[in-house]
Amino acid sequence: MFDVDVWQEIFSTIKKNKLRTFLTGFSVAWGIFMLMILLGSGNGLQNGVTQQFSNNSINIMWLWTGDTSIPFEGMKEGRTIKFNNADYDYLKDKGENLENVSSRYYLPGTIMYTYKNEYGSFETSSCHPALLGMEKVNVISGRFINDLDMSDFRKVIVIGDNIKKALFKEEDPIGKYVKLNSVPFKVIGVTFDKDRRNERTSYIPVTTAQRIFNGADRVHTFAVTTKMVKTVEEAEAITDKVREGLAKRHKFDPTDKKAMGSFNMLAQYIRTMKIFQAIKLFVWIIGIGTLIAGIVGVSNIMLILVKERTREIGIRKALGATPSSVIGLVLLESILITTVAGYLGLMVGVGIMEAINYGLEQSLAAGGGDRMFFLNPTVDFTTAITSMVILIVSGALAGYLPARKAANVKPIEALRDEN
């Protein structure tokens, strides 16, 4: 059935019906083209948004405080809630729900950095060593803050690449001292972030920050990583637990979002991924719908074709064509049209998405926009293969009815002279 002759038979009929074949093929090509564009766009959006999450661990949670807005146990609203080092110890011992904790003390006022004749003001983050794995901190030389720095209240600093360039130029900053206001800090590391968000930030141990900048045991915010869970509900439950615990310690209503703010990235992440799953499903439904329209088109045209070729089929049968060879002829023609047209649609669709991707990467490399909501909008190999399989199967489906009709042609009826 798959010898060259069959294909030559099919090609000769296709050649005879170029326009019709083209129109049929076009509807299929269009269907698969749309599917690829939609899938690619969906992927691009998903990759873009996932990229946003990749700035931090997806299971990070931030906590911060404010003034109470709900009266609690006889106390009026408007009370200022403040975290302290004891809260750090509390969260650290919190058990299985939380993995790592880092506290941050906001340095007061503007901190002026000075190295030799160079100076500037930059953002200074105080933190625990654990922050390294939680927020996106990429140490390119030296090291990050360690436990000894913490316990010895060492005046050490990890600076962003841009700070290094501003103050040290080409000099190696490691081991040099930079003055924060008038206090010298030893540079122990340099960080670099290709998304350029943290390059102008430097990190110092929170213990040192509290001691040098008069913080006592004051903590402004916590970054914690939670246990990895699968559902929004589980993630929210962890948030609620943490809120309840801290609310008890500081005597405020756990539901008071003003007293203590919290943001659970994981819940957000799971929610977003769910949306993308829905989008993906939607895209497949639309795409498959378009494809089905194309297939119905092919089927219809093949039916007309079979009707027009009734006499030819009758002749073939009289000359010895078996029903299966007739079915093969129609079926293979249908599969051929769908597959070739579909493949072209697939290639054009994937090509366009790749071109868009190329453009995006160019603009990204040129430094344009650090927040890409559209990233790598391409269709992966498996999806393309799946689509091809769907195409071949649909070609067979499209050809099935016409092929049956062709096989049922009665030679005596097809050959009867109507003159």
Add this chain to the structure above:
Amino acid sequence: MIQISNLHKSYVMGHNSLHVLKGLELDIEEGEFVSIMGSSGSGKSTLLNILGILDDYDLGTYYLGGKLIQGLNETKAAITRNEMIGFIFQSFNLISFKNAMENVALPLYYQKVSRKKRNQIALEYLDRLGLKEWAHHLPSEMSGGQKQRVAIARALISQPQIILADEPTGALDSTTSFEVMDILKEINDQGKTVIIVTHEHDIAAMTKKIIRLKDGVIEEVIKNGDLQLFKDRVRTE
């Protein structure tokens, strides 16, 4: 070659049933050259279709080359047709988008003969029928007589024992008709059984045996010896 006994065939259309063949008896030996005559609607084509296994019959028996042809499935029927029978039609029934050579080669395609080989054989047959120069022409570029010769080449290429022709000269002028009949006669001389359906007495007179159909049975068989008589009768008619 062909033994038919008590052959019945009816066409059923809705509530009506048309009894066309009513217990027909027919024997045709190998190498005969037979024409079937009869008035329009007498069932000539019906009989030929049954002989060609293009149609079933309702009752009776039909032996072709000693084999009972009855209730064959389509695949078996197709294979038997391909191997044993060559068809020639009034309206040629060439495939319009295939050239003469490809048309002639088609029966061999269904015998899974390679393209190169079957085209070569097709050229030989076309050559034999004087159409070598026309091998690469489409049917639409040929005259009726040429087309019928292509059709004859196609009927012969699978080397069948029997040639069935339903009014092979019906669409041709008299000169071409006689040319075609000469070819059929030649084929018959080579030993093949040839059965034609025709309206025309002078065409029938060129065969060796005439079978007259009437009311679904054979009314009269005119054999070799009596043929001259038949010819004379035709002349006076």
